[in-house]
Amino acid sequence: MLRALLSGLGWRGGIWGCTFSLWQPHLPPARLLSATELVSHWTVVFEKRGIPEARESSEYIVAHVLGAKTFQSLRPGLWTQPLTPWQLQCVQELSSYRLQRMPVQYILGEWDFQGLSLKMAPPVFIPRPETEELVEWVLEEVTQGPRVVGAQGCPLILEVGCGSGAISLSLLSKLPQASVAGQDSDHPLRCDLSYEDPLALDGGEEGMDIITHILALAPRLLKDSGIFLEVDPRHPELVGSWLQSQPDLSLNLVAVRRDFCGRPRFLHIRRCGPQHGCPVDAWPGPQPARVPG
Numbered sequence: 001m002l003r004a005l006l007s008g009l010g011w012r013g014g015i016w017g018c019t020f021s022l023w024q025p026h027l028p029p030a031r032l033l034s035a036t037e038l039v040s041h042w043t044v045v046f047e048k049r050g051i052p053e054a055r056e057s058s059e060y061i062v063a064h065v066l067g068a069k070t071f072q073s074l075r076p077g078l079w080t081q082p083l084t085p086w087q088l089q090c091v092q093e094l095s096s097y098r099l100q101r102m103p104v105q106y107i108l109g110e111w112d113f114q115g116l117s118l119k120m121a122p123p124v125f126i127p128r129p130e131t132e133e134l135v136e137w138v139l140e141e142v143t144q145g146p147r148v149v150g151a152q153g154c155p156l157i158l159e160v161g162c163g164s165g166a167i168s169l170s171l172l173s174k175l176p177q178a179s180v181a182g183q184d185s186d187h188p189l190r191c192d193l194s195y196e197d198p199l200a201l202d203g204g205e206e207g208m209d210i211i212t213h214i215l216a217l218a219p220r221l222l223k224d225s226g227i228f229l230e231v232d233p234r235h236p237e238l239v240g241s242w243l244q245s246q247p248d249l250s251l252n253l254v255a256v257r258r259d260f261c262g263r264p265r266f267l268h269i270r271r272c273g274p275q276h277g278c279p280v281d282a283w284p285g286p287q288p289a290r291v292p293g
Helices: 035-048 054-065 076-080 085-099 104-108 129-144 166-174 209-221 235-244
Strands: 004-006 110-113 116-119 156-160 179-183 226-230 251-258 264-271
Touching: 035 054, 035 076, 035 085, 054 085, 054 104, 085 104, 104 110, 116 166, 129 166, 129 226, 129 264, 156 166, 166 179, 209 226, 209 235, 209 251, 209 264, 235 251, 235 264
Parallel strands: 004 156, 004 226, 156 179
Antiparallel strands: 110 116, 226 264, 251 264
């Protein structure tokens, strides 16, 4: 029994270092600055250049140079302590990448997902925070619902579009008894100025090409389990309608969950038929997301 997950993720890469290029735009004042002063300086620079999440970007970069994950996790004493000339140069170098609109995850060379630190480099598709909710839903189903087991009595999980393997690694860290396989495209990567591989987001005119391909193959793989998909908010209704038009697949959209922004984002699809008691032509509309207690 296999559980298939659709997720746009990428490939592992290395950490970006400070190369000390000769081009040094927007240099801060010559005197040594504290971490707080640097964050304020680069926030203003990023805002003037229209860089999204200007303060968050500057905080992540300064914290990274000082050896921390986040600015808030720095020891309070480091907030006001002047940085060394090397540290100032490193912040300058990494900030120059951000001025070129390189995502912070690539600049830092790593990003946390479900408590795991994953290496990041272009054109890896950066794990989104919404995807962590998909992992949590799968864990709920595995731990609370009927166990999906293989020949060795362990859950079998297939991640489709695994990229960096963020979902697979997260599930294995919580379900060490599981067997997880990841599948990704073997097409040559092509990058543009957005840094991430554009094919990771290319699902055709309506974004349904990959989804329908997975669903068409699902009956050959699934027995008593289901498929969890992370989709565009316009897709739940499209997926439900498509499944109704394909009764021979015997698949039913049994649940839709919203992400933390309230958008219908996650789908649970199961085999249906007399043995499962779910009619082929029934699918629920978007349901309110469960609020953790």
